[in-house]
Amino acid sequence: MVTFMREMLEKKLARFEFLEHQMTDPDITADASRIAAIAREHGTLAKLATKYRAFKRLNAEIEDVKQLESSSDPEERELGEVELVELKQRREVIWTDLLDMTIGGEDAGRGRCVMEIRAGTGGDEAALFARDLYEMYTKYAETQRWKTGILNANPTELGGFKEIILGFEGEFVFRQLQYESGGHRVQRVPETEAKGRIHTSAATVAVLPEPEDVEIDLKPDDYRKDIFHASGPGGQHVNKTASAIRLTHYDTGIVVSMQDEKSQHKNLAKAIRVLKSRLYDLFQRREHEKRANERKNLVGSGDRSQRIRTYNFPENRLTDHRINLTLYKLDQILAGNLDPVIGALIDHDRRELRNSMGSLD
Numbered sequence: 466m467v468t469f470m471r472e473m474l475e476k477k478l479a480r481f482e483f484l485e486h487q488m489t490d491p492d493i494t495a496d497a498s499r500i501a502a503i504a505r506e507h508g509t510l511a512k513l514a515t516k517y518r519a520f521k522r523l524n525a526e527i528e529d530v531k532q533l534e535s536s537s538d539p540e541e542r543e544l545g546e547v548e549l550v551e552l553k554q555r556r557e558v559i560w561t562d563l564l565d566m567t568i569g570g571e572d573a574g575r576g577r578c579v580m581e582i583r584a585g586t587g588g589d590e591a592a593l594f595a596r597d598l599y600e601m602y603t604k605y606a607e608t609q610r611w612k613t614g615i616l617n618a619n620p621t622e623l624g625g626f627k628e629i630i631l632g633f634e635g636e637f638v639f640r641q642l643q644y645e646s647g648g649h650r651v652q653r654v655p656e657t658e659a660k661g662r663i664h665t666s667a668a669t670v671a672v673l674p675e676p677e678d679v680e681i682d683l684k685p686d687d688y689r690k691d692i693f694h695a696s697g698p699g700g701q702h703v704n705k706t707a708s709a710i711r712l713t714h715y716d717t718g719i720v721v722s723m724q725d726e727k728s729q730h731k732n733l734a735k736a737i738r739v740l741k742s743r744l745y746d747l748f749q750r751r752e753h754e755k756r757a758n759e760r761k762n763l764v765g766s767g768d769r770s771q772r773i774r775t776y777n778f779p780e781n782r783l784t785d786h787r788i789n790l791t792l793y794k795l796d797q798i799l800a801g802n803l804d805p806v807i808g809a810l811i812d813h814d815r816r817e818l819r820n821s822m823g824s825l826d
Contacts (some may be wrong), residue, residue, distance in 0.1 A: 473567070505576075509575065513566050523555055523556045526629055554788075569640040569643055573637070576637075577632070577674075578675050590655045590664055592625025595625055596624060597651075605802075617629070629772065639674045641807050644807055645773075647724070647774070649670060661664060673742040683744070688715060689712070691710070708728060773787055
């Protein structure tokens with residue numbers, strides 16, 4: 466596991482240094498949008514990269530001091546032993562910081578992500594539950610001072626959502642929201658239920674790290690663009706002009722549709738944003754499968770087929786099945802107080818990661 470961590474950190478540092486070089490290239494600095502994307506990614510990586518540089522410097526110092534251990538001079542040997550203890554202590558502190566900064570995977574530091582919420586089994590009740598999840602996440606985002614925007618929504622006549630896609634932006638936004646990927650189940654008495662019977666319905670959540678433009682090279686030739694009329698709940702047309710966009714990526718078959726905006730141009734921009742996130746997520750998941758055994762115990766894997774959580778309204782209970790967490794304050798959590806849940810998941814990942822690391826020496 467130490468080897469995996471070092472490989473990931475080396476990759477991040479190499480990317481950081483590559484971006485540093487690009488930021489001094491006159492051809493790139495002349496392109497305002499490109500340099501802005503590069504600077505944003507560079508800023509996201511800066512804290513981790515500089516910390517890892519310090520870690521590598523300490524490692525080099527430790528190797529130098531180790532040479533004193535074989536010295537024929539007793540004073541040099543004693544000096545080396547004392548200095549070695551101090552250097553290793555400093556290295557351990559930095560290594561702990563690096564672990565904390567990488568909890569949740571190599572995309573933990575991402576400042577932007579896309580969340581897709583879809584109603585599952587349960588008909589209208591599932592769509593209303595999808596709306597409840599949307600409101601919970603947007604309220605939580607407010608407490609974190611993140612920027613939130615609706616990229617696309619497919620509402621129902623009763624006020625629910627068959628699907629809603631959100632964009633989030635803020636510090637460590639992906640690290641915290643990635644734990645929401647998976648199946649969410651609700652148990653409650655629907656408003657339309659006359660006999661007071663508890664119904665069970667479900668929704669799925671997918672949280673995708675949003676790559677910078679310079680990370681995913683997406684050209685118009687890579688996808689087919691279809692233009693059509695937008696429609697509202699029940700299928701009625703809400704837009705007489707053909708402004709809705711559907712993109713189909715040729716290589717992967719990924720399809721993205723956007724109709725939330727009246728402007729074709731705005732829908733296209735949003736569709737490209739979501740398509741890039743889905744492509745990045747697909748590429749990352751393929752890469753992660755190669756080292757699945759190294760991450761199998763961590764809860765942040767984001768398996769969307771897995772039922773991760775149950776929301777029981779009659780008992781005011783939330784249960785996260787991944788870490789056997791049960792809290793009897795569902796009303797507070799739905800009001801946006803997700804910190805006790807996400808904090809517990811991050812703490813679990815932290816313990817599992819540290820237990821799997823072993824010694825640095």
